[in-house]
Amino acid sequence: MKLKVSFALCALLLLSAFIVERKDPITIFMIGDSTMANKSLKNGNIERGWGQMLPGYFTEEVVVDNHAMNGRSSLSFINEGRWDVVLSKIHKGDYVFIQFGHNDEKPRATLHTEPGSTFDDNLRRFVNETRAKGGNPVLFNSIVRRNFPPEGVTEIKGSYEKEGPALVDTHGEYLESPRRVAKEMNVPFIDLNKLTHDLVIGMGVENSRKLFMWIPAGQYEFCPKGKIDNTHLNIYGGRIVAGLAADALIEEVPALAKYVRRYDYVVAKDGSGDFFTVQEAVNAAVGGGKKTISILVRPGVYEEHVSMPKSSPRIELVKQTGAEIW
Incomplete structure (x- = not known):
């Protein structure tokens, strides 16, 4: 009888240990704009946000839940109730990756925020409310816009008839707000702008077009007339930028390092x-x-x-x- 009781007790202890060690997947919630967002695959669309490609850099112990949306700023993301949806889903130990700036720069009242003021305040809100739910915020600044204006041209355009040799920044102080808030609130910060800036510089003026939505006319059903888009990434660009982000996480967010994989x-x-x-x-x-x-x-x-x-x-x-x- 004693042997049976001891065996049953050992079995119960082993089962208890198994239950304690078993964990649900960690969820990474992503909030941001079109450069991060999931894209439609309709008619062979090759545009991708880097957040859409991020799952391919993690083990199955991490789930990426991408809530980034085209055309949104930190302000409109909050005012449209999108942040409330994400906030309601966060559990202890989850992560929230935050990248805004591209649309906060725009003058429209429903989008515009000011760096050093309202933009910073919105980032602080994301951080504070994530932490209140037991989550872990990570701040990113905007990816680089591929802007090679002809020499002597100061006006920023979406594209130029002839490109110059120098990559010129278009984001200004909006790049500094995430860095500043991260330092102030002791939040991991990934300088994705510098990483993508260096990537584009390293590839050069012509080769860097391969990262973005440079679409020849007549090649794809989703865009029969073709287009030149130096802001949004294609499949190749999305994978490359997601890889840069994943590599940076190994250093900046060590707790996620063991889940990162490269294929x-x-x-x-x-x-x-x-x-x-x-x-x-x-x-x-x-x-x-x-x-x-x-x-x-x-x-x-x-x-x-x-x-x-x-x-x-x-x-x-x-x-x-x-x-x-x-």
């Missing part, structure tokens, strides 16, 4: 990857010059027969829960 390619049905099919990722791996290529397959049913070219490198296929390849 050569991400396949996702929801548009958060480089490709929609596994075969596309395998094809891209060929001729890449690496001996081993890692491919993350995010949740979804992939009805395809994947063929491996004879000349392909060693491919490591990582399937997340819910990913099925038929």
Whole structure:
């Protein structure tokens, strides 16, 4: 009898330990503007916000819930009730990534805030109310606008007939408010503007167009006339910028570091990857010059027969829960 009781007690203790150690996924809530937001995939749209691509840089222990929205400033995000929705969902241990500025600069009364005044106040509100719910705020400043004006031109335009050699800032003091509030309130801060500025400079005037929505006429159904957009990112740009953010988190938010992962390619049905099919990722791996290529397959049913070219490198296929390849 004593043996049975002891065994039952040990089993209960082991079960209790398991229950204590089991944790729900950490949620990262994202609030911001169009440069961070999820985009429609309709008609082959290739525009992506960097927040849309961020899930491909984390393990399944982290869930990214992106509430960023096109055209919103810190003011309109609050006044439209969007912040209240996010606030109601935050649980202890969750994170809120905050990036505003692009639309706070605009003169429209429903959007405009002043750096050093109302913009800072809104950022403080996000921080204080996140902390009150047991969450962890992280402040970002705006990604760079790809602005290469011709020499001698001071007026900022969306595009120029001929671009100059120098990348010129368009955000001004709106870049400093998140940094200032982060220092004041002891909040992690990621200078995403500097990271993307350095990225664009490193790629050069012409190559950096590959990051943004430079669309030739007649190439895509979603934009048949083509366009030049130096603010918003495409699939490639979104993945690259999300990677910069993920790398910065390792240093600035050490508690998230163990969840960060880097894969050569991400396949996702929801548009958060480089490709929609596994075969596309395998094809891209060929001729890449690496001996081993890692491919993350995010949740979804992939009805395809994947063929491996004879000349392909060693491919490591990582399937997340819910990913099925038929």
